[in-house]
Amino acid sequence: MLQLQVLRTRAEWVKERLAVKRFQKMELVDQVVQLDDQRRRLQAEFDQQQSQVNTWSKEIGQLMAKGERDAAEEKKQAVAALKAGLDPLKKQLQETDAQLQDILLQLPNLPAAEVPEGKTPEENVVVRTGGTIPELAEGCLPHWDLASKYGLIDFEIGNKVTGSGFPFYRGKGAKLQRALIQYFLDFNTASGYEEFLPPYLVNADSGFGTGQLPDKEGQMYFMPEDGYYLIPTAEVPVTNVYRDVLLKSTDLPIKMTAYSPCFRREAGSYGKDVRGLNRLHQFEKVEIIQLVRPENSHQVLDEMVAHVEKLVQSLELPYRILRLCGGDMGFASAITYDFEIYSTAQQRWLEVSSVSNFESFQANRMKCRFKDEEGKTQFVHSLNGSSLALPRIVAGILENHQTVDGIKVPAVLQSYMGMATIQ
RNA sequence: GGUGAGGUGGAUGAGUGGCUGAAAUCAACGGUUUGCUAAACCGUCGUACGUCCUUAAAGAUGUACCGAGGGUUCGAAUCCCUCCCUCACCGCCA
Numbered sequence: 381m382l383q384l385q386v387l388r389t390r391a392e393w394v395k396e397r398l399a400v401k402r403f404q405k406m407e408l409v410d411q412v413v414q415l416d417d418q419r420r421r422l423q424a425e426f427d428q429q430q431s432q433v434n435t436w437s438k439e440i441g442q443l444m445a446k447g448e449r450d451a452a453e454e455k456k457q458a459v460a461a462l463k464a465g466l467d468p469l470k471k472q473l474q475e476t477d478a479q480l481q482d483i484l485l486q487l488p489n490l491p492a493a494e495v496p497e498g499k500t501p502e503e504n505v506v507v508r509t510g511g512t513i514p515e516l517a518e519g520c521l522p523h524w525d526l527a528s529k530y531g532l533i534d535f536e537i538g539n540k541v542t543g544s545g546f547p548f549y550r551g552k553g554a555k556l557q558r559a560l561i562q563y564f565l566d567f568n569t570a571s572g573y574e575e576f577l578p579p580y581l582v583n584a585d586s587g588f589g590t591g592q593l594p595d596k597e598g599q600m601y602f603m604p605e606d607g608y609y610l611i612p613t614a615e616v617p618v619t620n621v622y623r624d625v626l627l628k629s630t631d632l633p634i635k636m637t638a639y640s641p642c643f644r645r646e647a648g649s650y651g652k653d654v655r656g657l658n659r660l661h662q663f664e665k666v667e668i669i670q671l672v673r674p675e676n677s678h679q680v681l682d683e684m685v686a687h688v689e690k691l692v693q694s695l696e697l698p699y700r701i702l703r704l705c706g707g708d709m710g711f712a713s714a715i716t717y718d719f720e721i722y723s724t725a726q727q728r729w730l731e732v733s734s735v736s737n738f739e740s741f742q743a744n745r746m747k748c749r750f751k752d753e754e755g756k757t758q759f760v761h762s763l764n765g766s767s768l769a770l771p772r773i774v775a776g777i778l779e780n781h782q783t784v785d786g787i788k789v790p791a792v793l794q795s796y797m798g799m800a801t802i803q
Numbered sequence: 804g805g806u807g808a809g810g811u812g813g814a815u816g817a818g819u820g821g822c823u824g825a826a827a828u829c830a831a832c833g834g835u836u837u838g839c840u841a842a843a844c845c846g847u848c849g850u851a852c853g854u855c856c857u858u859a860a861a862g863a864u865g866u867a868c869c870g871a872g873g874g875u876u877c878g879a880a881u882c883c884c885u886c887c888c889u890c891a892c893c894g895c896c897a
Contacts, residue, residue, distance in 0.1 A: 421855050427866040434866090437878040441821040444877095456877045463877085477852095624848080625814090628831095747851095754860090755832095757850085 381744040382487050383759070387412050397490040400706035401772070402499055408483050422473040429466050435461055460639050470649050485594060489741040492678075492715040499706025504718070507704065510689070511698035511724050511783050514780050522725040524652040524656030526782060527553065530802055545646070545654070545661035552802050556777075558666055559796035560770055564666040567691055568767055573637035573668055578617035580640060581608040586620040588590040591712035591738075610643035614667040617762045618743060622671055626757065627750035633680065634671040637767065643712070657771035658730065664770040670763045671748065674740065677761035679736040684765050685717050686774040688733050691767060694792045697776045698722040700729065714739040719768075721776040730772040735765030 387394055391413050395406055420703045443452040492670040496505045529532035532553025538546045549557050569575050586610050587593035592600060601610035611617055618638045627634075642665050646654075657663075668687070672680050685701065692699045719733035740759035743749065749757045781788040786803035794800050 420853065423866075427853065430867090431865055433877080437876095440820070440877050445821085452877080459877045 381484050381741060382490065383740060383744060384412075386415060387393065387487075393654075394490065398488070400491045400495060400497060401488055401709060402707040403488060405486070408486055409595050412480065412483050412487070415476055415483065416538060418474065419476045419480055422469065422476055426466070426469050426473050429462060429469070433462055433466065436462075458631055471578060488711045489714050489738065491709060491713075492737070492739075494703070495709065495715055496703060496705045499707035500705075501708050503705040504702040504708055507701050507703050507717070508689075509698075509700040510693060511696065511722075513698045513724060516724055516779075516782065517784065520725050520779070520782060522656065523778040526778040526787065527656070530787065532556065532778075532802070537560070537655075543661070544779075545659070547657075547660065552797075552799075553774075555797060556774060556793075556802070559793050560773065561664060561666060563793055563796050564691065565637060565639055566765055568637035568668055568687075569692075571635075571687060573635040576614075576618050576621070576636055576638040577716070578611070578614055578638050580611050580617075581606075582611055582645075583608060586623065587614055589620045589623045590616045591710075591745065592616060593739055595711070598647055599645055601645060611640060612644050613642050613665060613766075614638040614640035615669060618667065618669050619671075619762055619764065620746065622748045622760075623746040625748055627671075627748070627760065629673070629750050629752050632671060632673050632750060632760065633676070636669045636697055637666060638669075639666045641665075642769075657775045660771055666767050666770075668765050668767045671743075671760045672763065673752075674758065674761050675748070676761060677737050677739060680761075681715065681717075681735065681763055684735050684763060685783065688719055688735055688765055688767050692721065692732070695773065695790045697773075697779065697780055698724075699732075710736065712736075712738050712741050714741065717765075717768075721780075722771065723779055725776055725779040725782075728774060731769075732772045732776070733766035733768050736763065738762045738764075 382394070387409065391409055395409050398406065398409070436455055440452050440455050440459070443449075443455065444515075496503065498504065521529065524533075524535070527535075530553075531551050534548040534550055535544075537542075538548045541548070565575055575713040581603065584593055584607060587597070587600065592612065594607075597609075600612055603609070618636050621636070622634065641662055642663050644658060644660075646661060661733065668684060669685065671679055689701065691698075699719055699721045702718045702720065704713075704718060709716050716734055716736040719735070720729035720730050720731050722728075723730050739761050740760045743759035747764075748760050748762070750760055751757050777790065778787055781790065783801075786801040789797050789800055789802060
């Protein structure tokens with residue numbers, strides 16, 4: 381959620397920034413400013429009258445104590461008259477405030493200054509590439525064929541037991557999942573991230589805090605009996621650890637990492653994009669999250685990008701890093717870097733990580749603040765990134781490390797896998 | 804799922820209709836004392852949204868908040884209703 385203060389004082393600038401994100405409903409900005417103005421007027425009036433009511437109520441108490449019943453009765457009537465006018469005013473104030481909140485929730489975060497213009501994924505900017513795309517032998521296979529050749533993943537059984545997008549991993553495939561999760565967590569904790577294992581169901585307040593709700597509930601699985609949502613990423617439960625918390629400045633930065641399965645309905649996805657591991661309803665992911673002082677967040681974002689880059693490099697995969705353009709960025713993000721690895725057999729890039737700085741957008745929704753040295757409370761900045769998402773990493777490992785003798789296991793994974801080659 | 808007891812400020816915990824935004828203790832912060840540490844003493848010590856004042860900071864002031872939402876009352880932390888949560892015991896169970 382954008383800070384009202386910014387909207388109030390810099391409405392035109394906000395519109396310029398939102399234009400970079402290709403935001404359509406620009407009139408909402410003016411509505412916020414207008415509703416805010418109205419709310420303040422109403423509150424001033426309400427406060428003043430309520431104050432009078434409170435004063436008189438106290439006086440009634442004093443009159444009663446002195447036994448001056450008639451004078452008290454007289455005052456009671458005066459209060460009653462005043463309150464008759466106060467109720468509609470209170471209602472109006474509440475309605476205005478509700479409208480204001482409703483519109484505030486519809487405004488996406490403002491893109492940072494270095495976010496490139498653009499509308500579609502094609503306009504994202506490649507900031508770096510790394511690794512080398514291997515020359516594969518004749519007859520190389522896409523990962524779904526490799527997965528069945530070596531008995532690693534069973535899509536058909538998943539289909540029967542649950543539905544499409546819910547594969548079974550088995551044998552060395554299952555072990556590879558476990559190895560990757562453990563390697564990623566070890567890598568992250570070695571950099572000072574505290575490990576969490578969160579609940580996989582969250583309540584609506586948490587979905588609201590990180591920005592999935594109210595608009596994107598269609599992307600999450602929902603349990604109506606209990607009012608819980610299956611998490612689409614560990615970001616949701618872990619970031620919400622600090623919902624409604626007032627931190628000390630010495631508590632920052634807070635660095636957290638968590639493995640969790642991720643559940644996504646992916647309504648509206650279809651076609652070749654969903655083949656094999658490219659797009660699933662349930663997948664494994666390890667996430668890193670930081671809560672930091674506002675002045676540090678841009679530097680921390682760079683550090684997190686560098687952290688993820690080292691991880692991708694260690695898996696010996698060809699990759700590139702994109703800075704997302706305004707039109708391709710998420711609702712809550714101020715700036716996002718995507719990591720993609722090259723799927724050599726499919727000859728396309730697959731997103732394996734997305735690292736974002738949300739600045740105060742989530743913190744404002746979550747009311748996560750800290751007291752600075754001057755004793756002023758301000759919102760923290762929140763950041764997160766995948767480190768890493770498993771399925772496409774697995775696809776990349778299978779395709780890029782395939783040989784006639786089997787799949788070469790990257791050196792960093794061999795001790796976790798207990799083997800150098802998957803045969 | 805059943806029964807019972809509870810949810811008060813960073814923590815413990817008092818408070819059954821007005822003088823309680825809330826005692827007391829602890830923690831925290833600032834200071835005095837001190838060779839250092841400790842102790843002692845003095846002071847400060849909730850949040851949100853407004854208004855006034857100010858270039859701003861500071862300051863003054865109003866309203867709201869004692870799990871959430873409603874209700875009774877001139878007046879509610881305190882009484883009533885609904886919901887949520889926690890704890891204990893029972894049932895069930897990885």
